[in-house]
Amino acid sequence: MKSELIFSGIGGQGTILMGKMACTAASKKGYNVTLSPAYGQEKRGGRASCQVVISEEIGSMIISEADTILVMDEKSLIDYEGKVKPGGTLIINSSMIDKKADRTDIKVVEIPFTEIATKVATAKSANMVALGAVVKTLDIITLDDAREVIKMKMKPALVDANIKALEAGYDYVK
Amino acid sequence: MADKVFMQGNEAFAEAAIRSGCKFFFGYPITPSSEIPEYYAKKAPAEGLTFIQAETEVSAFNMVAGVAATGKRGMTATAGPGFSLGCEAMSYMSAASLPAVIVDCMRPGPADGEILGSQGDYNQLTKGGGHGDYNTIVLAPYSVQEYADFAPLAFDLAEKYRNPVVIASDGTIAKMMENVVLPERVEPKGRADWAVDGMNGRGHHNDITTCGDGPEQWERFNLDLQAKFAKIRENEQRWEEIDTADADIIIVAFGTMARVCLDAIRLARKDGLKVGMIRPITIWPFPEKAFANYIGKGKKFFVTELNAGQMVNDVKIAVNDNASVEFYGRLGGMIPSPVEIYNKLCELYK
Numbered sequence: 001m002k003s004e005l006i007f008s009g010i011g012g013q014g015t016i017l018m019g020k021m022a023c024t025a026a027s028k029k030g031y032n033v034t035l036s037p038a039y040g041q042e043k044r045g046g047r048a049s050c051q052v053v054i055s056e057e058i059g060s061m062i063i064s065e066a067d068t069i070l071v072m073d074e075k076s077l078i079d080y081e082g083k084v085k086p087g088g089t090l091i092i093n094s095s096m097i098d099k100k101a102d103r104t105d106i107k108v109v110e111i112p113f114t115e116i117a118t119k120v121a122t123a124k125s126a127n128m129v130a131l132g133a134v135v136k137t138l139d140i141i142t143l144d145d146a147r148e149v150i151k152m153k154m155k156p157a158l159v160d161a162n163i164k165a166l167e168a169g170y171d172y173v174k
Numbered sequence: 175m176a177d178k179v180f181m182q183g184n185e186a187f188a189e190a191a192i193r194s195g196c197k198f199f200f201g202y203p204i205t206p207s208s209e210i211p212e213y214y215a216k217k218a219p220a221e222g223l224t225f226i227q228a229e230t231e232v233s234a235f236n237m238v239a240g241v242a243a244t245g246k247r248g249m250t251a252t253a254g255p256g257f258s259l260g261c262e263a264m265s266y267m268s269a270a271s272l273p274a275v276i277v278d279c280m281r282p283g284p285a286d287g288e289i290l291g292s293q294g295d296y297n298q299l300t301k302g303g304g305h306g307d308y309n310t311i312v313l314a315p316y317s318v319q320e321y322a323d324f325a326p327l328a329f330d331l332a333e334k335y336r337n338p339v340v341i342a343s344d345g346t347i348a349k350m351m352e353n354v355v356l357p358e359r360v361e362p363k364g365r366a367d368w369a370v371d372g373m374n375g376r377g378h379h380n381d382i383t384t385c386g387d388g389p390e391q392w393e394r395f396n397l398d399l400q401a402k403f404a405k406i407r408e409n410e411q412r413w414e415e416i417d418t419a420d421a422d423i424i425i426v427a428f429g430t431m432a433r434v435c436l437d438a439i440r441l442a443r444k445d446g447l448k449v450g451m452i453r454p455i456t457i458w459p460f461p462e463k464a465f466a467n468y469i470g471k472g473k474k475f476f477v478t479e480l481n482a483g484q485m486v487n488d489v490k491i492a493v494n495d496n497a498s499v500e501f502y503g504r505l506g507g508m509i510p511s512p513v514e515i516y517n518k519l520c521e522l523y524k
Contacts, residue, residue, distance in 0.1 A: 020180075020351065027180045027353050035351040038290070058317060060437035061350055061430070064513035 001056065003140050004063045008049035008080055009072025009093070011039060014127030018070070019050035021131060021153065022138075025145040026054040036061040049076065054140050068137045070130055072113075074099050089137045091173075093130065109133065109173050116168050125165035132169025143170050178353040183318045183343065184209035184251075186354045187277065190325035191249055192217055195362040196275070198224045198248035200237035202256060205289045206345040207279040210251035235260030235267075235276070242272035243382045245366025247329050251277035254295050255286060257303065264338060265304030269384040269399065271368070273332035273339075275325070276310075280344040282480075282507045290507030291346030291430050296484035299340050300458040307396060309403045311335070311410060312458040314342040314428040318352035320455075326357050335406055336368065342457060344480070346430040346509065406459055413461035414453040417443065421450030423522055424468060426477045426489050428454045430509065435478065437512035442519050449519055457485065462492040469496040476522055478502045478515060 009015040023033040037050040065085040071077040072093045089107045095114035113126040188210045199214040218225040228234035241248035257278045282292035315321040328339040386392030427435045432453040442449040477486040486501040
């Protein structure tokens with residue numbers, strides 16, 4: 001089994017953190033994981049993206065076409081819509097993106113991450129809503145696996161709110 | 175076996191170097207190498223290590239030479255622009271038979287260039303870079319695991335041949351995060367034979383010198399160095415072969431590009447195209463022995479690099495006009511996808 005994912009957004013949105021958490025979950029299950037980040041010199045405001053490959057064998061860190069792509073801002077949508085595998089999923093942060101996707105050969109999911117996060121936790125958990133949505137599209141990582149990673153990686157005081165956000169994102173994708 | 179950890183390439187290398195008994199780090203931060211000094215500096219107080227941020231790479235490389243002269247394990251890490259500044263010291267270390275480990279996280283040049291991954295320093299690393307007739311062993315990792323494994327290997331090779339060893343990393347391998355099993359800790363060896371640490375029970379003082387007296391002596395000094403390089407060339411060529419036995423086209427790629435080609439080979443094989451790969455692990459000495467079995471048999475070689483065509487010249491020397499050699503490269507920090515390489519392979523098949 002192999003999953004190829006791209007997470008793309010603006011520095012500060014937690015894009016690379018999401019990739020790391022997906023990798024940690026898959027790595028705990030014995031998969032080979034490769035996260036290849038790309039970011040500019042800016043601390044905030046520049047492009048921050050990562051390509052994630054989860055596989056049983058070692059292979060390219062550069063993805064030709066991804067199974068799931070998450071875009072957190074409009075520029076990322078423009079740059080990455082074409083990289084989704086036919087039949088794959090494009091998850092769009094509709095809290096920040098008004099533009100619609102053009103492709104019809106892929107599943108497009110628009111989710112208002114910030115609004116959902118604000119409702120179940122705080123706006124800061126928007127990236128965990130996004131992670132939940134991504135996890136829903138994967139066979140390799142389950143909701144339980146993602147919950148475990150949150151418990152492992154986050155301060156105890158933040159765990160409950162972020163798990164709620166994760167679950168809300170997961171449930172939003174039908 | 176130790177547990178796997180999910181770690182960034184540069185950090186895994188720094189941890190592996192510490193575990194290999196590297197007690198001294200001298201460097202000047204430069205992207206994409208900076209996590210190595212950062213990690214080392216963080217660990218230094220608790221581990222009793224010496225970390226110095228030098229004022230330039232010129233100083234850092236010479237400090238590495240200095241610590242090597244005392245018989246202790248020392249290193250630096252930099253990117254292309256910093257490596258250029260260190261080249262004078264590289265030439266001196268090689269001439270003076272000083273063992274040290276230097277990481278070059280290649281980025282797209284020339285000049286300052288970009289900060290992404292590239293393989294633009296191939297010629298500089300493998301053909302000397304500094305002045306005079308000298309060579310350094312150059313190891314090119316293609317995974318975080320190999321990057322970490324090369325830390326103990328690099329120190330062992332450096333001491334075995336008393337010569338600097340370079341790790342040819344790049345912006346992609348450096349920043350990439352993967353599962354890795356870190357090497358076991360090794361205890362520092364006893365007093366080194368070459369250490370300049372006074373007589374202290376030895377019958378003589380050790381001298382570290384690069385000087386001959388007159389051309390006759392100077393030539394003998396050079397011939398001794400060349401004999402050492404010939405021995406390295408004979409003993410230390412390392413490479414991996416993937417699906418080469420029945421291949422019509424043999425890809426030659428190292429580091430990041432070899433990873434991309436793994437997927438390109440899978441795509442090609444699925445379509446019945448017989449494609450394999452020779453992956454140089456040492457880029458100096460270049461693994462020319464790998465080519466001996468395949469030349470003169472109608473096989474095509476396809477060299478792909480993240481530069482304008484540097485290793486391709488070593489492949490041409492290795493096949494010595496007995497096979498066709500094609501090249502494809504990307505520049506400026508662009509990395510081709512597996513499908514892009516697969517399409518190139520299809521063109522070659524026509």
